[in-house]
Structures are given as structure tokens and as C-alpha cells.
Amino acid sequence: MLPQRRYELIMQILRAEGPVAVATLGARLGVSQATVRRDLTWLSEQGLLTRVRGGAAASTSLEPSFAAVATEAHEAKDAIGRRAAEMVEDGDVLLLDIGTTVHRLAAHLRGRQVTVMTANMAVYEELVPDPDIELILLGGVVRRNYHSLVGFLTSDAVRQLRADKLFMGTSGVRSDGTLMDTTMDEVPVRRAMIASADQAVLLADAAKFPGNGFATVCGPDALDVVVTDADEGTPALDALRENGVKVVLV
Template sequence: MLAERRHQLILRALRSGGTASVTDLSEQLDVSAATIRRDLLKLEEDGLLTRVHGGAVAEVDQRPFAEAAEASVAEKDAIAARAAAMIEDGQSVILDSGTTVHRLARHLHGRRLTVITNSLAVYDELTEDDTIDLMLLGGMVIRESRMLDGFMAEDNLRQVHADWLFMGACGVRPGGQVMDTSVAEVPARRAMIAAGDQVVLLADRSKFPGAGMVKICGPEDLDVLVTDASVDEATRTALGEAGVRVVVAEAPAMRER
């Protein structure tokens, strides 16, 4: 079993139980205790768990979807509206599970598009819209994030190709690295990047630098950043060197000041 897959399963066990012992994880994953200890050390270095005697406990630092969706609504909606304007009818679009990406889905009603997503929130938003061909990726249901994830989602993504990928992130480092808080969600996002012709990051000002200990991708993997913020000089330089176009979308309240 690949290390990345073991890491997903370890974090899933911690999410469901809060704690897990080396012995239990070794038996569940059919690998040696030494392998599990190395995995736990790596995941602790990534800030995703805390090792304790004989096992590990979960680090919970990601807000549930419903709570995150209520933050910076006007800013996210302005970003979503600018992103929606990039898409032409007849195109195919991958939407990830972020809350800003969900707001983008709200701007797609009535459009003749194919939408591919692992987001249950996006599915709920678009499922009644018969102008949109909607593909829901398979996988394990992650309830707090309202998403489907895991190897089934990754396998599905290897079978598709889209004109656009719109993705969110937990943070953007000054060097332009796009970060997440959970290693379990990274493989599917990387598969989305591989499946999209144009990769667009949607990130409001709270994401600079934001949170996250796990790298999703570097600036070289992005084509466009849509944000409501004036990007700091280090990040702007890194994005510019990578050829990333930065689009600033101002919320109505900001334009009035």
C-alpha cells in the first residue's frame, strides 16, 4: 500500500475515533508497527496529528463547511462572479469542495455546461438545473466538509478531462504554494489539477497566508488567481514568474468606500 493511501486511512481513523494506537493501525492496514510509526511522524510534521505514547490523536483545525460558508460572504461572492464570467457555454468545469467554489456554482444556473464535482454542496445547488450536465465523483462521504473523497474520486478523475478547474485552498504561502490542512484531501485535488486545461484558484484575503501544512501545488500549476485582495509582493512575484494571471474582484461594500 502506498504511503499516501496509508496516510488517508490513518487520518480517517482519527477523524472517526479521535485516537488510534499503533497496534490497531498496524492490524487495520496490514503493515508493520515500524511503518505506522514512520507514518505518524510524517503526519505530525505536517501538523495533522499529535503523537502520544503508543499512538496518535487528531488535530482538528478545519472548520466545518457550514461555518466556513458564513465567513466573508460578500468577498467570496464577488470572486465567484468574476470566475463565472470566464466560462463559456458548452464548456466543461471541475468544481472542488471549497466554500468559494460553492458560491461559483450559484452563478452557473441556466448555463449550458458540464460540471464535474466532488462537492455535495455543489451537487445540491445544481442538481435541479436541467441546463447543466452534472457528474458527481465517487468516494467516501466526508460529512464535515460536505464532500466525497478518497481513491474512488481520484480514479474517477483520471477518466475525465475538463476545460476548467476552479479550486479553493486553506492558505497561499508567500512563495505561491497552495496549502491544505488535511493530507487526505490533497490527492484528489492534485488529480483535479491534472484533469483541467485551465486551473483557477479562488482565494479571498483571509487565505494570504491562511492556514495549511500540506502542499497541494505550486504556482507553476496555476493559470489564474481570482481574489479580493491586493496580493503581497512576495506572492505576486512568485505568481508572475510562474505566468499566473491575477484577477482582483472587489465586493460591493469595498467599491463604495
């Protein structure tokens, strides 16, 4: 089992069951206790969990960190990111939103002749070693827990730019195709990105249907394409298609 998959399973178990012993995790995952301890050390360093006597417990932070969310549905997000990367053409100017699925897209852009504009610091860290990519980091207030830049400085910077394609994430998609967010500071940035792109592409794993969120980002009419692993027949997919959105299933 790959480490990333073990991280995902460990976090799922801890969130569902509370503190769990190393021996129990080893038995559940089918790996040695030494492997579990190494995994717990890495997850602890990312701020995802707290070590307790003989085991670990999930972090009690009110907002999940970027690293925590990255462990959820990792394989699905990577497949979505890989498929989205196939939509990119050399020479494209791209806006990359915050979010862990968009980060997986960035990993599949390495070596491409493109320009990437982003407020996603995880995307920046992923692409900054690649000399083939023209990388533009937008300004703003640092939202440390989610590795992103937000605020009016970010929105104003986006309004001065023009992109061929925007790849964006979401906290949830309602049954009528409305995109939602759980963080108020992200909403104006996402709206500015939609307005500044010729094509808006939503990357959303199945858990985002319906997902969560209390702040409306946009209606389905603001989107051009959705790339997802959601099941065919999901009501939101029908609503998106009815509004002229192309749905790409992976």
C-alpha cells in the same frame, strides 16, 4: 443587514469572545433580540453553535464545518465566484473542487449550458435543480463535516475525465505561491483535478494569503489563473505572476 451578513458577524463574535448574550448580540448588530434568536436557531441547526442560557457559544468541533466556513468573508467569496463565472463559456466542461468559494461560483452558473463534474456535495445540491447543467457527481468516501467526497475512488474517477477548466480552492497560499491544505485526504484529489484540466483557476479570498495548511498541494507553476480580493502588493501575488499566473483582482 442581510441574514448571511448577520450570520457571519455572529460567528466572528462568538469565536473571538466565547459565549455571548442575545441582548449583547442584538446591540452589536443593531437588530432586535427576536431577530438574533431566529439567527441563533438557524446557526444551531447548522451545527455552528451551541445555545446556552440567554445566548450562544461557538461549536467546539475541531474542524470547522462547511456551513461555518461559508459564513466567513461571504461577500468577498460571492464576488470572487461571480467574477470567475464570467470566465466560463457555454459548452465548457468544468471540474469544481470542494470549498465555499467554489460553491459561490456554482450559484452563478445556474442557467448556463455547461457540464459540471464535482466531488463537492454543496455544489451538487446547488445545481441539481437546474436542467440546463449536465451534472456529474464523483464517487468516494463521504466527508460529512465538509460536504465532500474524498479518497482513492474520487481520485481514480477524476483521472478518467478531462475538463476545460478546474476551479479550485485552498487553505492557504504561501509567499512563494505554494498552495497548502489542512486535510490530507483532499490533497491527492486536488492534484488529480489539476492534472485532468486544461486550465487551473484558483479562487481564494484575502484571508488565504497566507491562510494555513501543512500539506503541499502544488507549486504556482501548476496554476493558470488566480481570482482574489487580496491587496495588490501581497507577496504571494508577485510570486504567482513571476510564474506566469494571471492574477484577477476583484
